[in-house]
Amino acid sequence: MFEKSLLAHKRILVTGGGSGLGAAMSHRFAELGAELLICGRRSATLDETAAQLRAAYNAKVHTFACDIRDANAVADMMAAIWQDGPLDILVNNAAATFIAQSEHLSARAADAILAPTLHGAMYCTLEAGRRWIESDHNGVVLSILSTSTITGRAFTMPSAMAKSALLAMTKSLAVEWGPKGVRLVAIAPGPFPTPGATGQLHPEGRDSGPAARNPLGRVGEHSELANLASFLISDQAGYINGEMVVQDGGAHLRSSGAEDLLHWTDTQWAAQRTARAKS
Ligand SMILES: CCCCCCCCC/C=C/C(=O)SCCNC(=O)CCNC(=O)[C@H](O)C(C)(C)COP(=O)(O)OP(=O)(O)OC[C@H]1O[C@@H](n2cnc3c(N)ncnc32)[C@H](O)[C@@H]1OP(=O)(O)O
Numbered sequence: 033m034f035e036k037s038l039l040a041h042k043r044i045l046v047t048g049g050g051s052g053l054g055a056a057m058s059h060r061f062a063e064l065g066a067e068l069l070i071c072g073r074r075s076a077t078l079d080e081t082a083a084q085l086r087a088a089y090n091a092k093v094h095t096f097a098c099d100i101r102d103a104n105a106v107a108d109m110m111a112a113i114w115q116d117g118p119l120d121i122l123v124n125n126a127a128a129t130f131i132a133q134s135e136h137l138s139a140r141a142a143d144a145i146l147a148p149t150l151h152g153a154m155y156c157t158l159e160a161g162r163r164w165i166e167s168d169h170n171g172v173v174l175s176i177l178s179t180s181t182i183t184g185r186a187f188t189m190p191s192a193m194a195k196s197a198l199l200a201m202t203k204s205l206a207v208e209w210g211p212k213g214v215r216l217v218a219i220a221p222g223p224f225p226t227p228g229a230t231g232q233l234h235p236e237g238r239d240s241g242p243a244a245r246n247p248l249g250r251v252g253e254h255s256e257l258a259n260l261a262s263f264l265i266s267d268q269a270g271y272i273n274g275e276m277v278v279q280d281g282g283a284h285l286r287s288s289g290a291e292d293l294l295h296w297t298d299t300q301w302a303a304q305r306t307a308r309a310k311s
């Protein structure tokens with residue numbers, strides 16, 4: 033659906049690019065000619081994905097073991113990236129979430145979600161943006177958000193807060209940095225099953241409704257998200273700035289996706305907490 037060279041000569045950092053949707057996007061970007069830089073906490077996962085990208089597309093790939101909750105680690109990673117030349121595109125994809133009754137969240141638990149999802153993405157954006165502006169180099173930031181930015185979402189309140197704050201970042205910087213050559217866009221995906229999301233959001237005992245409740249009767253294909261992301265970061269989308277594109281089959285128009293959990297009993301929630309403590 034795209035020219036094979038759509039992303040040729042683009043250096044793209046995908047946070048959390050070693051797994052899930054980050055890996056799916058990295059594959060598509062590499063296929064379209066990009067040089068990939070992927071980061072995450074698990075080196076082995078990054079190395080495995082990098083090897084696949086090199087083998088499949090002969091792509092140039094760099095990996096960075098970086099915990100984006102650590103502002104200094106993000107600054108060091110960006111400095112290392114820029115040593116080989118400027119980045120062109122940042123994809124804020126890494127995030128964390130889990131379901132919990134909010135009245136049971138400790139401050140540490142809420143921070144465990146806010147730290148990577150909000151602060152980590154903000155640190156990456158500020159470090160990249162500063163360098164782009166200082167060197168007068170054009171840049172693009174794509175943030176992977178959620179339809180909770182529109183509906184809110186019960187039982188994943190810190191994630192909904194973090195994603196909403198990143199939407200505010202996208203809109204604010206689109207205006208502030210647009211004149212300086214930096215464009216910001218976002219995607220709000222609906223359900224795109226990944227081991228990470230399924231593990232955190234769909235523990236045993238939760239209904240398997242996202243596909244059945246979706247107006248299109250199915251969940252998303254990773255390739256669909258990767259294609260939308262490829263378009264939004266490409267020069268073809270150069271006049272799209274400050275926008276979030278929803279890609280959820282229309283699901284949020286019907287439900288935030290959490291209503292089934294309103295029917296969980298305290299016994300079910302207690303069992304969920306016990307199961308987690310055991311794991
Ligand atoms: C649906 C259809 C719509 C479809 C649409 C759905 C859209 C959803 C949008 C978002 C989707 C995603 O982000 S999907 C991405 C999901 N992927 C991930 O989450 C992967 C990354 N996850 C992680 O790194 C971890 O699992 C993470 C959650 C951050 C916790 O790890 P940490 O090491 O940072 O934290 P820990 O030290 O273990 O714990 C810190 C505190 O958090 C608490 N804590 C940790 N896990 C907990 C849990 N499951 N429940 C309660 N509390 C928990 C601990 O008890 C600690 O609090 P104290 O006991 O007080 O000390």
Ligand SMILES: NC(=O)C1=CN([C@@H]2O[C@H](COP(=O)(O)OP(=O)(O)OC[C@H]3O[C@@H](n4cnc5c(N)ncnc54)[C@H](OP(=O)(O)O)[C@@H]3O)[C@@H](O)[C@H]2O)C=CC1
Pocket residue numbers: 047048049050051052053054071072073074075077098099100101124125126127128148152176177178179220221222223224225226227228229
């Ligand atoms: N899948 C879905 O249905 C939906 C997903 N989304 C969003 O899409 C994005 C990808 O989600 P998905 O692929 O499902 O999730 P995964 O759990 O598979 O991926 C999360 C990635 O983020 C990385 N990561 C997590 N914490 C950190 C950290 N502190 N520092 C660096 N990297 C980190 C992980 O690597 P490592 O563990 O090695 O650090 C992992 O590669 C997220 O922003 C999510 O909120 C939004 C709506 C729905």
